[in-house]
Amino acid sequence: MHETAIAKAILDRITDRLNNLHHASNATAVEVRVGEFRNVDPESLSFAFDSLKKEYPTCIACALNLELIETRALCKDGRHEYKASADNAYRCPNCGSAIGTLVSGKELDITKIVVSQNK
Amino acid sequence: MHGPTELHILERLLEDNEQLASHNQEHFDELGLLAVNLMSAPGAGKTSLIKSTAKLMPADCPIAVIEGDMVGELDVERLREDNIPAYQISTGRACHLDAQMVAQLLHTTKLPDCKILFLENVGNLVCPAEFPLGEHLRIVLLSITEGDDKPIKYPVIFHNCDAVIFTKSDLLPFCKFSLEKAKDAISSLNPAVEFFVVSTISGDGLPQWRNWIVEKANKKISHLHIGL
Structure with a gap:
């Protein structure tokens, strides 16, 4: 359940950002990009986020929106770009060679926080 | 009431x-040691491998262990029964070691x-992969009884990871485990990986693994595993 550690990291980052604003504010939404090759279960992350946010007064009403990014790789031998998955045993469907470089799938980033200023 | 702002x-x-x-790795470098993150599912034999490896170590290559367990x-x-210096980190609810836990122990x-x-991680094939500790080498153990899938x-x-060690090789005759299939699957994910096949019961494969790790320690060929 490292999703709990990730949920806490998201809430800590939001809190830091809000603390740097001039006006007292609450977060109403946060967008997080999660790569498929990142060992993160979206459902578990959402569950952990909703459980933990109760402990963060400025994030109680914050919705977590996840953008899932598929795993894409350049193959080792042919440098073909392909979607790497268990279905093709992570090998290139064009030439059968192994993963050379991951192009996407390792993302784990906050991309947007929606903030509502208090009265 | 002001409208919402998007950051x-x-x-x-x-x-x-x-x-x-990164900070931990600087610490390891100052101490002049090779830090090795050992990861596997529970019961793959990480502690047994360390105990057997320690017995084969040359006198000029002493080892120590930071041990991560939930409880x-x-x-x-x-x-410690074998006089191996060992230090416990209890991770509590966390299913992996993280760099903060190791930093705290180092300080x-x-x-x-x-x-x-x-650095013997908590038994888990998922979470430890996401938390580098500052290690120079990442080793994954896969025991024969877990299955080649x-x-x-x-x-x-x-x-x-830098190497995969297939453990409990003495059980190969009794399990439907294809080394060829497992190696092929790992090579498709990681073509540069090294393989070892060992048994701490029979001793098979241990000298090859020992020679490799001692050579790494002596050469201190380090790869920074911070992100990908």
């Missing part, structure tokens, strides 16, 4: 862990003189 940012999560991992000190006690404990420091099921940990 467009790009902040990498777990970056704090990666920075602390208890059973593995540390097993290691409060004087490690003995050693050339290799094994595990690399495809847990690709991240096998993609990002």
